[in-house]
Amino acid sequence: MAPVLEVSGLSTVFHTRRGLVRAVQDVSFTVNAGETLAIVGESGCGKTITALSLLRLVPMPPGEITSGSVKVDGTDLLKLSDSEMREMRGSKIAMIFQEPMTALNPLLTVGKQIQEMVVLHDKCSQEVARKRAVEMLHHVRIPEPERRSREYPHQLSGGMRQRAMIAMALACRPKVLVADEPTTALDVTIQAQILDLIGDLQREFGTAVVLITHDLGVVAETAKRVCVMYAGRKVEEAPVEEIFGRPLHPYMQGLMNSIPRVGSARGLDVAPDERLQEISGIVPPLNDLPPGCAFEPRCTRADARCKTQRPELAMKAPDHIAACWQA
């Protein structure tokens, strides 16, 4: 199956007063129709900028996408004119955001906002678009969609607003959906519902999903493949079972160790002095990266080579690539 989304060598930088900040460097991945790729990493590792770069929503200036290609169905988005790109947004590639509370215009009804976008892309009449908006709200399992479509965002709960956002993102049946931490602002029970919903709609419409998150539990539940980012670069990629079963990069291993497990620490069968392992240190500033491996200052297994030479991504196991000298 030909991948729907093909990203190769994507690099995004920001020109700031403190120098060039390389937010995303040489990131490549592909996603097939109906598949979910999770991009994980801690705050500031370039996940969100990667997501925004896919839709060319990085503020320019100061941002700039310096190289690479983002192909949706074979069309390179980075080569399109601004107006051609606008045509693609929403119709071929859509995005849902972290903050459902503020990502909807408070002065327009939910239905109107979906309707407006349908008219924009499908060039249909307002009445047809209104029906489609109600239908989409029904699809995302909002009860009484007809009535809800006439309500304002403040009248909906957080979970419902996120459902409305999903309805809006999928209203024009995009090939690719970029979800930037779609559940972070929601409470846990709603999180599960929203993830289920995204999964169901994805199966129904055959959408390729890029899920940006720092929640490994969410990854394990929904993704097929996982891409780990650190300091703007991809450091490991593998199918989800493989990466959770056998993480190769010390950073991914550190992330896995830092997940609290039920029964640990305060549980009865574990030694009382066992504490949660953290990754010491912080992410290096992106305008001043070490010459070698970016993770070297925090890595427990680093040696002299890690200090001076940056490891390239290499196949370490079948269908499992990582950028580490020690793996």
Next chain:
Amino acid sequence: MSTTVSQDRPTKPSFFNEVFYLARRYPLGVAGAIIMTTFVLCALFANFVAPLDPFSTNARASLARPSETHLLGADMMGRDVLSRIIHGARISLAVAVGATIMGSGLGAALGLASGYLGGWFDLIIQRVSEVMQSLPLLVMALVITASLGPSLRNTIIAIAIPLVPTVARVIRSNVLSLREMPFVEAAKATGMSEFRIAVVHVLPNTLAPLIVLATAQLGSTILTEASLSFLGLGVPEPYPSWGRMLSESAAEYVRTAPWLVIFPGLAISLVVFGSNLMGDALRDALDPRQRD
């Protein structure tokens, strides 16, 4: 109040239900609306409402006290003050509303463009409005009327232009924060053009400060018109305007015939009061977060 939750609550209240509901919720707004409607009706039907001819002079009634024939007294030339106030509502309201709408509209458009586009356009607009704001409002209005010549239309233009920078700056500052809101980014992600986002998503969110500002300006436009008329550059004679009635008599007759000052002043205050009340209620009623 009923506590049961009804499943089949009406989805769309009828127009009259809605008006009735809003009226109960904003009694002060209703008061403002009544005041404004009264003045507008007086202005529209001045010929029928006014008890006497506002232009006919009468030497015997010169400076007559309020009485049965002249309810609010008469001026130096014996013209009925009440009739002149009623006819003056035409000019004063036309000038006030016209100048406010024109000034606020132009200011909002410039402020929106300035805040949303940023860059050199923003820089130029901001520097020009600073220059305009450094001149006293009246001086600028004077220069404009003097160069355009006195007429109703030119008076409106002359009063509207000095309002533009004030409105533009308020709207710009609002737009600067709105532009960073996630819903603007979300709208971009749906493929909307920048122009559409500015007009459909950003501009309506600046409506609240715009209404407050506009109703507050309404009063000052009437007073500016008064000043222009006093200097002979406003709406030309013999047409009565509240501003001129006030300014002509303020200095000379405030002690001998105070009704010449009190009643036009009262009319101005009432209109300003009414428009402020209405503006406040309007701002709340138009915000979907305030109604349920």
